[in-house]
Amino acid sequence: MIYELRTYTLIPGKQGEYLKLNSEIGRPTRGQKYGALEGSWTTEFGTLNQFVTLWSYADLIERERLRTELQKNEVWSRDYVPRILPILLAQENKILSAQLPLSQRPTAPTSTSSAPIAPRSARPTSGLTTSKRSCPCARSTRRTSAFFRLRSPS
Numbered sequence: 001m002i003y004e005l006r007t008y009t010l011i012p013g014k015q016g017e018y019l020k021l022n023s024e025i026g027r028p029t030r031g032q033k034y035g036a037l038e039g040s041w042t043t044e045f046g047t048l049n050q051f052v053t054l055w056s057y058a059d060l061i062e063r064e065r066l067r068t069e070l071q072k073n074e075v076w077s078r079d080y081v082p083r084i085l086p087i088l089l090a091q092e093n094k095i096l097s098a099q100l101p102l103s104q105r106p107t108a109p110t111s112t113s114s115a116p117i118a119p120r121s122a123r124p125t126s127g128l129t130t131s132k133r134s135c136p137c138a139r140s141t142r143r144t145s146a147f148f149r150l151r152s153p154s
Helices: 015-030 060-072 074-087
Strands: 002-010 036-042 050-057 088-097 128-134 144-150
Touching: 002 015, 002 060, 015 036, 015 050, 015 074, 050 060, 060 074, 074 088
Parallel strands: none
Antiparallel strands: 002 050, 002 088, 036 050, 128 144
């Protein structure tokens, strides 16, 4: 099993247009016939204006065969690709070899303890102080995390 991680970087302000085209033409046309969609995401931190998908294939030969078939699909090549190309700035594809199948990946432990999320080895360095605040990404409001901030000059 191989996975293909595809990242499309879109023109700022065009993500909504891309998502609409993808949901109305791209996904219905492609379905699961040309590779299995494992997930799709948009970015909110880091590099913005990106749409990321993860596809799975039995192997590289299967991927090449299915991609060739997809290019022969008239709706895909005539109605979808020409409409998304003008709003793309870049595309990056990565072929990933699975080290652990997605269906067997470990789940994140759930905890309701009020212990800090930061590892014990994380210690503030000189000139930094810690402040305990609710972690916005925590599932429980009882969780806290150590946030570091510079000391105000006295």
